[in-house]
Amino acid sequence: MNDPSPIRKPSRIQKRNRKRILDAALEVFSAHGYRGATLDLIAAEAGLSKPNILYYFEGKEEIHVTLLNQLMDSWLAPLREIDPTGEPLDEVLAYVHRKLEMSHALPRESRLFANEVLQGAPRMAPHLETVLKPLVDETAELIEGWVAAGKLAAVEPRHLLFSIWATTQHYADFDAQVRVLMDGADVKDGARAHLDMMFLRLLTP
Amino acid sequence: MNDPSPIRKPSRIQKRNRKRILDAALEVFSAHGYRGATLDLIAAEAGLSKPNILYYFEGKEEIHVTLLNQLMDSWLAPLREIDPTGEPLDEVLAYVHRKLEMSHALPRESRLFANEVLQGAPRMAPHLETVLKPLVDETAELIEGWVAAGKLAAVEPRHLLFSIWATTQHYADFDAQVRVLMDGADVKDGARAHLDMMFLRLLTP
DNA sequence: AATTTTTCTGACCGAATGGTCAAGAAAAGA
DNA sequence: TCTTTTCTTGACCATTCGGTCAGAAAAATT
Numbered sequence: 001m002n003d004p005s006p007i008r009k010p011s012r013i014q015k016r017n018r019k020r021i022l023d024a025a026l027e028v029f030s031a032h033g034y035r036g037a038t039l040d041l042i043a044a045e046a047g048l049s050k051p052n053i054l055y056y057f058e059g060k061e062e063i064h065v066t067l068l069n070q071l072m073d074s075w076l077a078p079l080r081e082i083d084p085t086g087e088p089l090d091e092v093l094a095y096v097h098r099k100l101e102m103s104h105a106l107p108r109e110s111r112l113f114a115n116e117v118l119q120g121a122p123r124m125a126p127h128l129e130t131v132l133k134p135l136v137d138e139t140a141e142l143i144e145g146w147v148a149a150g151k152l153a154a155v156e157p158r159h160l161l162f163s164i165w166a167t168t169q170h171y172a173d174f175d176a177q178v179r180v181l182m183d184g185a186d187v188k189d190g191a192r193a194h195l196d197m198m199f200l201r202l203l204t205p
Numbered sequence: 206m207n208d209p210s211p212i213r214k215p216s217r218i219q220k221r222n223r224k225r226i227l228d229a230a231l232e233v234f235s236a237h238g239y240r241g242a243t244l245d246l247i248a249a250e251a252g253l254s255k256p257n258i259l260y261y262f263e264g265k266e267e268i269h270v271t272l273l274n275q276l277m278d279s280w281l282a283p284l285r286e287i288d289p290t291g292e293p294l295d296e297v298l299a300y301v302h303r304k305l306e307m308s309h310a311l312p313r314e315s316r317l318f319a320n321e322v323l324q325g326a327p328r329m330a331p332h333l334e335t336v337l338k339p340l341v342d343e344t345a346e347l348i349e350g351w352v353a354a355g356k357l358a359a360v361e362p363r364h365l366l367f368s369i370w371a372t373t374q375h376y377a378d379f380d381a382q383v384r385v386l387m388d389g390a391d392v393k394d395g396a397r398a399h400l401d402m403m404f405l406r407l408l409t410p
Numbered sequence: 411a412a413t414t415t416t417t418c419t420g421a422c423c424g425a426a427t428g429g430t431c432a433a434g435a436a437a438a439g440a
Numbered sequence: 441t442c443t444t445t446t447c448t449t450g451a452c453c454a455t456t457c458g459g460t461c462a463g464a465a466a467a468a469t470t
Binding site: 031032033034035036111114115117118119120121125128129132133136153155156158159160162163165166167169170171173174176177178180181182190191193194195197198201202 | 236237238239240241316319320322323324325326330333334337338341358360361363364365367368370371372374375376378379380381382383385386387395396398399400402403406407
Binding site: 011014017049 | 416418420
């Protein structure tokens with residue numbers, strides 16, 4: 001009676017406003033962390049009143065969780081695109097490129113994720129277990145197969161993935177530091193060339 | 206009159222309690238971020254009353270800033286230890302080891318730093334400019350010299366440093382994720398072997 | 411147009427939080 | 441021992457924050 005009915009499909013206004021709220025929340029959560037973000041800030045950013053925010057979402061936490069759930073999918077997409085039938089070296093390097101591209105195109109998402117994991121992933125532990133882990137296990141097996149077939153140099157697949165994630169997301173997550181140290185210089189192309197060489201040298205059998 | 210005199214040298218009790226407070230604050234700030242940390246939590250962790258905390262520090266922010274300033278020194282120590290007269294490849298790989306070792310021995314410090322930079326380094330921007338940047342500029346020149354002398358493969362020094370920081374600190378900052386994906390397996394030795402190989406292959410001329 | 415349903419908001423509320431203060435307890439100094 | 445200084449705390453305070461609610465405004469439905 002006081003709720004956007006969970007049965008009916010969402011109205012035009014509902015779709016528009018939920019989108020506005022989630023976009024504003026992404027901005028605020030990624031910039032201030034979960035505790036640093038306030039409903040008032042999100043409301044202001046969204047151009048809506050605070051009670052109206054709470055008309056569309058049950059509370060601060062639900063907004064955050066919704067954001068994280070949505071993120072997980074797009075965040076893992078590049079990993080899912082690795083083609084088991086492709087040329088191993090090309091596939092991994094293309095994955096590095098996709099991750100770097102995402103870090104550049106979606107820095108807020110990267111920081112939202114980083115913030116959550118930094119705090120111990122209190123609101124995302126189940127997702128890590130049920131969504132991320134199986135996908136990583138599968139990918140690890142694939143890479144092990146490629147290594148065994150002599151298509152890639154001997155690497156521990158999970159540590160390889162950690163290295164790829166760490167180096168690509170670093171440009172989004174530590175942007176404040178990168179900007180200080182690279183003042184003005186073109187970061188993106190330099191990063192791409194560097195990571196390309198690094199993983200090429202690491203993985204060439 | 207209400208302040209630990211800034212002129213006199215600190216008493217035995219002052220030294221002990223300031224240390225307790227900073228240690229407790231490191232624990233709390235690194236686990237919850239600046240906003241998520243509360244004086245009550247810090248006080249409880251330190252085993253002191255809240256007003257007593259505020260007898261030794263002017264406020265929450267001063268504790269945080271003190272912590273960051275102290276951190277900066279020990280954090281950059283491994284970089285300062287690079288010997289310009291040493292064997293280039295050995296020097297860089299030893300630096301990687303030191304950073305990985307720190308990530309393992311001082312994860313709270315790593316997360317404190319990560320938290321701060323993630324939020325845009327609001328309380329540390331000056332330090333990054335005045336302390337970190339000059340040191341990085343100097344190190345970059347050193348590495349460029351080594352590259353020009355054919356002692357190292359051609360790399361962009363700053364991106365190399367980013368890669369080293371990102372990959373080593375990842376094990377502390379994203380520990381929650383690493384633990385999920387590596388359940389039980391020995392992380393430390395695997396990481397060391399992996400990073401060793403990665404940077405060896407990258408930097409071998 | 412009349413009615414029902416959805417969307418929106420001003421005014422509030424209780425809890426949490428950073429911080430203050432007067433005065434007591436403990437050390438240190440004489 | 442007596443006095444002074446340092447250290448400690450219970451009781452408060454003002455603000456912020458997540459959240460509620462009654463009812464107004466706007467859409468949709470009839």
